Amino acid sequence: MTFKTASTCCYCGVGCGVLIEHDGERILDVQGDPTHPANYGRLCTKGSTLHKTGDLAARALYPQLRLGKGLARTRVDWDSAMGHAAQMFGQAIAEHGPDSVAFYISGQLLTEDYYAFNKLARALIGTNNIDSNSRLCMSSAVVGYKRSLGADSPPCSYEDIERSDCVLIVGSNMAYAHPVLFRRLEQAKAEFPDKRIIVVDPRRTDTCELSDLHLQIQPGTDVALFHGLLHLLVRGKLIDRAYIDAHTRGFSELAALAAEYTPERVSTICGIPQADLETAARLIGSAPSFLSLWCMGLNQSTSGSAKNSALINLHLATGQIGKAGSGPFSLTGQPNAMGGRETGSLSNLLPGHRDAGNAEHRDEVADYWGVDHLPCTPGLSAIELFEAARSGRIKALYIACTNPAQSLPDQTLVREALAACPFVIVQEAFGNTETCQYADLLLPAASWGEKQGSVTNSERRISHVRAAIPAPGEARADWNIVCDFARRLEKQLRPGQASLFDFSAPDELFDEFIGLTRGRDLDYSGLSHAMIDELGPQQWPFPVGATVGTRRLYANGRFPTDDRRARFLHEPYLPAIEQRDSEFPLTLNTGRLRDQWHGMSRTGTAAQLFGHVDQAQLSLHPDDLERRHLSDGQLVKVTSRRGELILPVLADDQLRPGQAFIPMHWGDRYLKGLGVNVLTQPAFDPLSKQPELKHTGIDVQPVALAWELFVLVEGDVQQRFDALRPLCEQFDFASFALTGRDRPALLIRAAHTVAPDTAWMDNLDRLIGVNEGSVLVYDDPGQSVGKRIRIEQGRITAIRLTGEAVARDWLRGLWERGEISSPLHRWFLAPLASPPGGGAAATDKTICNCMNVSASRIRAGVEHGMDLQGLKDQLGCGTQCGSCVPEIKRMLVARVLTT
């Protein structure tokens, strides 16, 4: 007996509806919900493989506690765990005051979870030390909206993407990060070929495949670009003077500033042809409707707030806001970043789009909650919070649903902070994240498919998230854990008073929270879980009495400012902090892979999602490789002012020379050396306090690591991962991944100056099951070369190559195909990059993950003269989620260029 439960996807901020097929105990399949207005049935590679994630072996299943930093955690019951947690927090508060504790939470929590955390921190404990990972994601957009438009309210709807005549995509690899919206854009462009798409990105990403114009600007120069565009709009009389006069303030100051941003100057600063700049201005200025979409390229910057406002300026100056197909539209990175902003889950916010620094707002909320007052001391933002923890000011830290030991910049600092904090709670669904190792108390949380509540997506649409199956082990819903904790803490902090946390179900939290939105710009006090069930997901505002949500804001040109006018901000272009110099001559950018999400705690459990990219690599332009005498795939040491990392280099002509790229996903679990963020910098925007994760000065040098290790072992991947990752800590380079589809396997690549001792090797062999039985063995201890290949039922099930691993790719290919009794058997242990006579294709990149179509098959199809439709018909690639279509197009173009 199987059931289908409608819920939402737990990854990006598009907020797609999913139908979870399950038997009440296990999730069996996932399909797009055809009725959900975010996706109308579509899903991307990540969403469509949700049922393949969440390996129970990777989950936190029971509370675990340690009473000393040097000790191992042991399993405890919930009652003891929560009692201890409340006691530790209570003690810190009693001895050091409420600001000695802090909460670091997540854009992946549900609105109800957020609300409980906020009430706990601000009403019960009396601290504003509650910040969320949205600080790394959307806080610059929050500032941008608030400063320019008066409130943190993205004015657009997804349908505007389809209806716009001109779409400007800035600092967003939408094709990877928001694939379903990109599909909608793709389809609209196919239906209306006159629709113009401009992409602004230092990299030529897959998103550029759809663009009419790609402005490949120097990183961090967006403000100059926007001012330069405005300069040309003014010069070309393409601004809407009537709109400016009626609905805005500050244009003359801005115009004066923009006058300095001549095309010549902007062309130099941004490193783009003047003609392209002029084309962009003409397209924007002459389009009947103009929409901009942006993401981390603007937000993760020390000029993040300025970039946001400079972009919004273009909309205000052209009157392109508040109407169909127009407006500034930020794409949120997390499923409920919006809900976090609504509930006040950044240290400077309060529920209902209020500010913690605003006494009136504090009083309103305090009244609503029935407490005397809310704290007025400013809370710590993420970077500040961890700096405070490192300096000993935070005595107890509660982390939920996020992985700061992977995601925050300057990991060395973050690790020191986590180690220094006397008591760290980590509330997590996955027990093996980088942060979990710092938990003194690990609380197992329910996750996707197991919990109920609500989320708000990028277009202000609130969906009801529904549980399909019970949480595994003793895991509990986040709101439930928080309320339990709060009730215990109340006994110390508010003895004898009525509980503030008398909630027994998430809808009770929802119902209380929406009262705080009443009368605010986001008012959705007219909504309830039951109403969403009845009406479907709805866009706020949805005040009492509404029957339908609000598609678009500011249609009447009135903004939620004191004078109802929007503001032009006039801030000059400031370069990013770390400019290229002789010591750090390259600029490191970070960003997404197509098939991974965030720190990979969930996507990293689905082997299939490693098919597209299976290791961290440093992308450099081929010229930069040549200049440094580096070859593609070679191991290099990347150094920044804060740390260093060893990983392979990848020739990548999507970058401009002088720039470098590492995907943001690779943390210390997957890449030894604290992951990519050991390099990135904590400098942040003065207003949004969002760190400049995408602009780091680095140097790259070759490293000579003579001894290498390659392991592929099928089965028990999480257990083996957990056992083997610490063993590889002793190597200079170690990279972990999963691989395979139906038969997941663990993949390890490592290298070091010298070989480990034989005891280490014996231990490895035991852990991967090549120490005995049906195992092919080759040993040359004099050269530190050793190889093991386990064969079961004629099929390779484990490979271990040490000292020399030339044959890894074709061996892996054989494993992948599950070839039985291969005729190449006698060459398995030979040091051959390809076996004699060929016939054993090396493993290669999976371009289409849905239909499992590899790059080599597509290339062969292209060679045979197939076009996109032909490839779709013959190979099936690109026919499901469509995420691979831009890449396939790129392969087709490459073919045309070479012939």
Place this chain on the structure above:
Amino acid sequence: MQRLKLVLIGNGMAGIRTLEELIKLTPDMYDITVFGAEPHPNYNRIMLSPVLAGEQTFDDIILNDLDWYRDNGIQLHLGRRIEKIDRIRRRVIADDGTEAEYDRLVLATGSRPFMLPVPGNHLGGVIGYRDIEDTQAMLKIARRYKHAVVIGGGLLGLEAANGLKLRGMNVTVVHIGETLLERQLDKTAGTLLQQALEQRGLNFLLPKFTSELVDDGAGRVCAVRFNDGTEIPADLVVMAAGIRPNTELAESAGLACNRGILVNDTLQTFDPRIYAIGECVSHRGIAYGLVAPLFEQAKVCANHLAMLGFGRYQGSVTSTKLKVTGIDLFSAGDFLGDQECEFITLSDPIRGVYKKLVIRKDVLVGACLYGDTSDSGWYVRLIQNGQDISEIRHHLMFGEASLAAQPAGEIRRIDTSAQRQTASNAEPLRAIA
């Protein structure tokens, strides 16, 4: 020119190969006379095992038929054993009184099985395994009797055991070593071999020391008794516990012998008119029991007999193969190695392959292969050449084909085609075939 007289004592493989090499060099220099103790023309002694196993016939293994002797003008005396060499008169005298005069004499008297000095070693049904007659005797017993015991787990013993098993006997191999073929294989390979042979139905007792062959009361063996007191039934006992060079004739002629007839690098004895080659010889302290070194000796000996004299024999790197169908094993050189050696090993339980290569100072000095011997020739060449293998070390285990599969330029090829004959620093084998 007056032809010189050349007499060859011993009609076996070493002697006749010498004549063949000589005739190639100089067909007319000598009038040649050959004495053979066996009543057969020259046959391939090492193929007796396939004959015993029923895979070949006696006719199949004849190397030189009587026409060959006639065509080359060789006077052949079969079934005549030389009993005396008169070095003063330069004549040899056979057991039937036949005499022959020589200007040059070649001794190729071969060897005989070592008969274990235990009570009963003279009994009926106790056979040393050496020649066609022995083989025929074993076949005759195999037709009537059930229990065979082979004493000696060396190459010859195992081949005999395998043949007798195929002839329907219940065969037990008794061996004093810890593992089989310990002079040709390391312990791992020896154990693999034992397992493979056990699967074919052979029984093994090792290490086991024979103390007595038991008389059935009628002068025939009926059991083998061991020093631990146990015994097993035996209708046939094959002695395959080593060989002894036949040196008595040489000794009686006053030629120096020490576990073989002592010869120099041109295979001459103290008496420069008298040469000796083959299993009866001790060259630089080594008596070879394998066919390849004998052929190398034959070439040098012939060169000297032809009065060319530029050939020198400096010892052989020996290698071994077992002639049991379906079991491939091979060893060469110093396959055991020492502390100065590095070892490369490969084991593949699925294909039943085990290989070990021994390297000393970047030179391949030994190899032991079990289950896949396809690269044995290459290894022998590498050992003989003594060339530096560091450039191809990673490929060594996988043979020449692995090198060939490399993209050009990746590895500097080393020339392994030349077959120089050098004394390798490997300790050669003393095998028993």
